[in-house]
Amino acid sequence: MPKKRSSAKSAGKSITKTGAQIIVDTLIEQGVETMFGYPGGVVLPLFDKLYDAPIRFIVPRHEQGGCHMADGFARATGKVGVIVVTSGPGACNLVTGLATAMMDSVPIVALTGQVRTELIGNDAFQEADTTGITRPVTKYNSIVKDVKELARAIREAFHIASTGRPGPVLIDIPVDIQVAKCSDDDGTELKLPGYKIMRGGHARQISSAAAAINASERPVLYVGGGVISANASEELRALAEKAHIPVTMTLLGLGSYDQSKAESLDMLGMHGTAYANYAVQECDLLIAVGARFDDRVTGKVKTFAPHAKIVHIDIDPASISKNVHVDIPVVGDAKHILGELAKEVEYGERKAWFSRIAGWKKKHPLGYDRNSSVIKPQYVIEQVCEQTGGEAIITTGVGQNQMWAAQFYRFHRARQLISSGGLGTMGYGLPAAIGAQVGRPDATVIDIDGDHSFNMTLTELRTAVEYELPIKVCILNNGYMGMVRQWQELFYNKRYSKTYLANPEYAEVAEALGAAGIMVEKKADVPKAIRKMLAEKKPCVVDFRVEREENVWPMVPAGASISEMDGLDILESMA
């Protein structure tokens, strides 16, 4: 996604502008129409210029929420999410949001105010070493100490955030730089001698990968979020169809391949489907695309895909052979490489392989007790999926709610599932939904959340009301921090240590904050409540009182191979 940089923008040669004006002008030049942020002392000059700037501005209730909103906006639209906050506490409150974006490779530009240059290092009021604190959770950061470098620093931030393996970039801007006048900036040329992106993909490596595919009897495509950030879903579909290869996706990869297609093996890993995990363990060729062999995917690394030759297509060379030895690495842009690869592959019938997979699919479908009289969380998600035609944008909290959303909503398109995969940030769902709705005003955006995930950032419901963003929240309310409780049940002898908290009446909280609220206790009321929620013009929270001690199955216990799944017998007994 190369950013357009107008060369005519070396204007300002004769015009004198303040740093704050330069920031606003550079944001507009970079195509920013929407941004998120929270005012404060050392960003007053910037906010003064934002007062009448042609940029839609969303103020969250807390900077962490704002950062997740920028993240949700970026994931839903593919654009760079922009957040601006003040120094010290404002900047510190971004850390969780930046780390979330860093782990999931989401392009964000964060601008933070900083105390006056001459005060830096003196423990001034609201001073924090922002670049020091955020260095491990950003792709790049820097502090601007000369107003002449300001425009270039911001342009570089957008370039770095949105190219290669995307990620968050932070620029720290002392308040005196915002008020300093500048008539001659550093020019539009980026100065990044150490920033190189390998886009192309080595032709010989691509040919070896194609040859491996053509020779394979039991191939599997294992795709991650990289396919979505590379906008390569179409190329993935073409390759999978042309060569006839089953596709399994990571949590972040869901949506990159249409789950209604026969080749879809759905999600793999710790709470993946049995058929995906079995297929990976039996395949003779694993083609990883934009995925990073995360421990939640591989289980015990030593026994992961033991019979497979591994092809790894990734834009980040450091991802290759980090966790698993790769036989055929192809470094570059997934869209380009998948396109090239498709040219060289041939259709393979692979009848035995597909019939083996069909057998697993038949024997081990996902499921739950459909005859239960209480509301099963999976049932809620299935209903949401049905009533939205599988077309909604779904955000999630973290834990059981997230896994069930991944298992029971059927995704068709990229950027439909927005979830904190790598960092696993509870409280992500609501602000991410707000950001997604800002970016996709016409879409139905639903946060499938857990009660305690929702508790963490529910203050942002007021933000949704304030900006008239009709997001929906489905709380799968079991009173517990469900996934931790599940582990306590399975591995700590049901000693539910500190995982229960008394919740408020969410429907009333929602109403008090200006949103609509619905509480559902009876299974029979679920479809009606969802209909009402979808028809609601206001933000709407539905509090589903679900089965208290439902578990997510199947489950690969920590340290086991991914074919060693618990809960298959339970699923079978309920089928």
Next chain:
Amino acid sequence: MKHIISALVENKPGVLAHVAGMFAARAFNIDSLVVGRTEDPALSRMTIVVVGDDRVVEQVRKQLAKIVPVVKVQDFVGQPVVARDLMLISISAPAEKRPEIISLIETFKGKVVDIGQKFVMVEISGPEAKIEGFIEMCRPYGIKSVARTGTIAMPRQSKVSGE
């Protein structure tokens, strides 16, 4: 095994912290890390000695290269290099031991840079093994303190060794 990694980096504030932070965050062990200016004022060179198997060092190299202000990374393993350490060492040297200490210093091509009633301070440079050897030889006399730069290195251009 030990690898000498040379990284050309932008001469900007925060780069050293970024590199050091990456090593700590990813649990890579640094034996030594030296930063100095180069012929180009915009660039510094970091010479990092890392201990680890090939896979670990490969990751170190890639993770270093990934840091935006890091311009170029080379692993010198398997190629002829000139690697040097510089040390200042202060040794107990009472009058009666002094002649043998001086002769030891000469053998190692060291240089006496400070001298008092009871000590000598020596400047000595060379490959790490030579420095370690000198330290061992000095131990019986009593070492007061040691300051070392850590290794800097450059690959050999010619096939001829000057050593």
